[in-house]
């Protein structure tokens with residue numbers, strides 16, 4: 001008897017839960033899983049309400065190190081399409097992504113559709129880390145709006161072929177807005193004296209931006225393409241010398257930069273230390289606000 005009473009109480013609750021949040025099967029929409037927040041913002045902008053876009057990694061987490069929970073793994077492996085960055089950005093997700101691909105989930109790798117930037121000669125300070133070596137592929141493709149335009153065009157095609165989704169009008173609009181954003185940044189950077197366009201960052205994350213807008217990459221606190229590498233005392237000593245020789249105006253810290261280390265560099269060189277959001281979306285969730293904020297922080301600090 002008690003069991004029956006319990007069922008009567010639970011059943012309406014279950015039904016209410018189902019009706020208040022229709023599953024994707026019920027809405028008939030495809031689910032696109034994107035591996036990190038910034039790429040996710042662009043994909044959301046591209047598809048609008050024509051598909052459900054899910055980003056399992058919480059905004060503000062470090063994509064270089066984030067690892068999924070069992071629930072996240074389920075979401076990822078049940079997607080209709082996975083959109084990922086590639087070039088080893090999603091270090092903690094590699095096993096899950098491989099597992100999804102093996103089980104037949106379609107995958108779009110953004111870095112397969114762009115001109116990948118390679119680490120250039122004299123860009124970083126000498127280090128034993130293999131990521132640091134000249135010629136390594138830079139995964140930070142989202143820090144250039146024109147690279148993101150290439151990603152949008154390629155994804156637009158793949159959404160048609162793989163999901164039967166036509167978002168070409170939205171793609172055209174988004175590509176136009178990315179062009180405008182690029183022009184805005186060009187104009188903003190033009191207000192900065194050329195001699196001031198020098199970047200020292202938490203890790204080697206700003207290469208695409210430097211290449212597009214004419215900044216010199218002086219060095220990085222963690223001399224690597226990922227936040228996960230080690231910093232040696234000799235690397236830091238070399239970086240301090242570079243900061244002074246280049247008369248760098250500011251040192252930019254990022255997600256994953258050690259505050260103790262960056263404060264020490266600031267104190268010893270007399271250069272201001274500014275926090276820069278390179279891997280995190282702003283509260284409004286917009287890619288456009290993200291790059292505008294980034295540019296304003298850089299131009300403001302180096303003026």
Ligand SMILES: [Zn+2]
Pocket residue numbers: 064140203204205225226227279
């Ligand atoms: Zn990074």
